[in-house]
Amino acid sequence: MPPIIMRAFLLSLILAPISAGSMRAQSPPAPAEDPQKAQEERIRKLEEEVQALKAAQANAKSEPAQLGGAGGSAAKAMNPDISLNGDFLGAVGHNDVRPVPSMEMHEAELGIQSVIDPYARGDAFISFGETGVSVEEAYVTLTALPGEFVAKIGKMRADFGKVNTTHNHALAWTDRPLVTENLVNGEDGIDDMGVSLSRILPAPGDMFLEATAQVFRGDSGDLFKSSQKNDLSYVGHLRGYEDLTENTNIELGYSYAQGHNELGHDYLTRLNGIDLSLRWKPLRRSIYNSFLWRSEFVWSRRDLLVGQARAFGLYSSLEYRLDQRWTIGGRFDWSERAPLASQLDRGGSALLTYWMSEFSQVRGQYRFTRYDGGQDASEVRLQLIFVMGAHGAHPF
């Protein structure tokens, strides 16, 4: 390196912290004899400081070229937010109908989230489980559409009710309700490739009303199966929300889903769903106490080779935050099975959750299930959930 450049470089290294320091430096202490003058001087300096910063930003392009680029860490500034959510499950007790292992690393979900450009953001969640790897969701959200529309394109959990949109680690239980298992494709739910369009609708008073329409390829496990290219599935969701007080709110949603089933192009499965949530969370004590009552009801109509199978199921769940660390809860399950509505499963759960911090929690769930035919299952399930890295906030 030529000596003159070396000297300039060293000089800039010495001067940089000094000039940065002067930008941030506190104003000199006010002389006791004239505090007013000192205050005015401080204000004047502040103004100059803001103006200088603005001017520096404006003139940045015309400044002489800097020797060398930014350091290696600056390149990481464009990296997406990366997180990993772990879901470890242990179980004791017996369940002959839907047995689970004594211990399993149920899921490690890798989240990659970032703004893509001024018009879109991207969210991808890759699920690593004991049976393999799958793309749980990977979609682009278009945030700059006209007419207040928000569009999502990619693979996503369909906007059918509440549980279907929720990832495992964000559930209030170690499992999913029986109605989800029996009627809405279990843990995977309606999760498919497609396009989603939603918009807030005009509504009376302070009510929040939002409509979502989604079109999918038509493949969601055993629930929907496309045998032809045009065997698409459709999901619609209408959501109403209102603050009853600043601490209490109520939400009511109606969902509809329709797709072709495994019998072929001429056979449809239709789902209707209603979800109802009542929340209480005092603003002044939000980290200590809260209450949530949530219920979902699902009606299924499934075309068979001859006739139709109709089934109904529901769950109703309560959750109460006792303090900053402890939450108790309970859930009631009742669901017929989709192909044979005469088969009925019922159950109940009691839950206790300990929050070590915002980023890890331990949960215990006692679950009793009376499956069709009088087969009883009694289990205690233990769960450890942990979050590493920058995981984006979940929608309400």
Next chain:
Amino acid sequence: MNILPIGHRLGHRWLSLSAALLVVLFVSHPLRAAGKLNVVTATQDLASLATEVGGDRVSVISIARGYQDPHFVEAKPSFLLNLRKADLLVVVGLQLEIGWLPPLITQSGNPRIQPAAPGYFDASQFAEILEIPTSQVSRAMGDVHPLGNPHYWLDPQNGLRVAVGLAQKLSQMDPGDAAYFNQRLEDFRKRLTVAERRWDEQMKPYRGRKVVTYHQSWPNFVKRFGLQVVEYVEPRPGIPPSPAHVVELIALMKRQNVKLILVEPYFDLKTPQSVARETGAQVVVLMPSVGGDKDTGDYIKLFDYDINLLVKAFQQIR
């Protein structure tokens, strides 16, 4: 008679219905109310500063209330009703709102307020930021803010810096009212200068006094008014106090003769009060935000309230 297949007819009907719906939705797109700029702020402190500068030419609404923990605001859908028609969104920044604001912005369907859009105003860009980590941070340190401490508005000089930035932003968005915004900024500056002189005078006898605070909310405040925070009730940011930490805290307060514990209004008083009983200290619920109490209705009143409370407490424990 030309009979179309039923699907075709239904298709036409759906198309017509969809077109009608689209027309209704586009027509119902909210316009700027009576020529006023719609400003939504993350907190009431920023709302107060925006009102100081914007006056009656802006309509200002805050998402978080002054008495709630700004780290843990619920992303209620009702907030979207204001965000969808906002011309300007003013955020505290430094990841204070990371747990609730990003999904609201995404869902708002409002391109004007998306990050880096002209209607997105990060107030931290104008403020003096303290506690910027100089080495690797991890969550072993608790819920730390890797970009620096976001409670910067608790230095009135930062309030003024943000107000200057807001006046520039509002003037860009509404050049016709630029003189009005600058005149209001000047007025705010004068009132703040007078108030600062008063606060300095009131706090002068207590400069250098040691205090304990619940959370790391007060670095800018204590720096500005010459107090010294020796420890926190939380062992690490966001982690509830453990018995072992409480024992250490009591010993430290006794050793250093600390007689004041400052608590934000959204934290439980049980632990601070038991520590105070053991140490003979006093617990003071200090307001970190405008609107935290009925007497903290605007930015200047917030400091009036806190300084008066502190002075009274220092006088009692003298």
